């Protein structure tokens with residue numbers, strides 16, 4: 001069986017929305033500002049976005065808070081663009097809408113309990129599957145509670161993360177919580193390169209490790 005093209009699936013959903021004249025609410029799980037930069041630029045054209053910051057995998061509270069502060073700084077800049085109609089250097093149109101933020105409390109104990117026994121797995125292995133599952137499950141739960149139409153994650157923008165696994169987990173959590181999962185492979189269609197460009201444009205902090213203390217090794 002050939003590889004699934006998740007980027008094309010995103011486009012197919014967007015084409016349906018355009019045809020139906022719908023603009024749904026989407027809860028976008030974000031790991032950090034650099035990864036969300038392109039995802040938000042792309043999705044805000046078609047969805048009313050709320051960014052969900054839930055990353056209990058991050059090793060230190062100071063790092064958690066700093067990544068969140070950068071996320072909020074970027075969203076404030078995107079919202080200023082919308083208010084002022086100022087899209088210089090952006091791939092945006094007047095269809096772009098404001099973005100809200102929903103932040104979850106820092107909860108590393110729960111994450112450590114979930115990955116117990118998997119500490120020595122290499123990056124990309126079983127510990128990451130559990131980590132993705134926890135973050136996507138909480139996003140699906142929050143999406144249901146908030147009455148969102150869709151949820152998805154910025155994690156597929158990373159060339160180091162398995163988009164097939166992320167989409168499979170997202171679909172499973174969507175089924176469990178009764179909220180549509182938006183399939184994605186945000187790195188495709190120039191997405192990853194665009195995220196590095198936007199990170200440079202806004203001077204975003206780009207951490208040199210994924211998040212957990214094991215990924216620092």
Ligand code: SF4
Nearest residue numbers: 128131210211212215
């Ligand atoms: S390497 Fe990243 S995705 Fe994998 S367990 Fe650590 S924080 Fe989670």
